[in-house]
Amino acid sequence: MLLMSAASAADIKVGFVNTERVFREAAPAKRAQQNLEREFATRNQELAKLEKQGRDLQTDLERETVTLTDAARREKERVLADISRNFQRLQREIREDLNLRRNQELAGVQERATRVINQIAEQEKFDLVVQEAVFASTRIDITDKVIRALSDK
16 A cells, blocks of 8 residues: 555655745846835835935934023924834835735735646646645756746836
């Protein structure tokens, strides 16, 4: 019985795909990342500008704290608190929007990668292709083939 199971197992062709690497190195994934960077560049610049305003005001406040009247100091502190709140709100909005868009972009890449993996599996007659493994021999790793195939499309 054990001999028969070993013989059956020897006939199974298994492949492994490192999906993290595909998402990092495949041309469509790189394009998606570049699209996101372009899409969010203006908002990130706005965030950086707000951060600089806050830092500059904080520096002014620390430098002038002795010479400012109580009313002027309170006004600058209020403005600084407003800038800080706006910064945190904008940062949170950008992070949420970026996560949503990244998930949308990666879903498209994942869909294409799945089609490519299925094509490779059919062409090369794989019985099983796994995406997660504690260990996978380089002999069964088809990640490079998947990345190349995605880059060709």
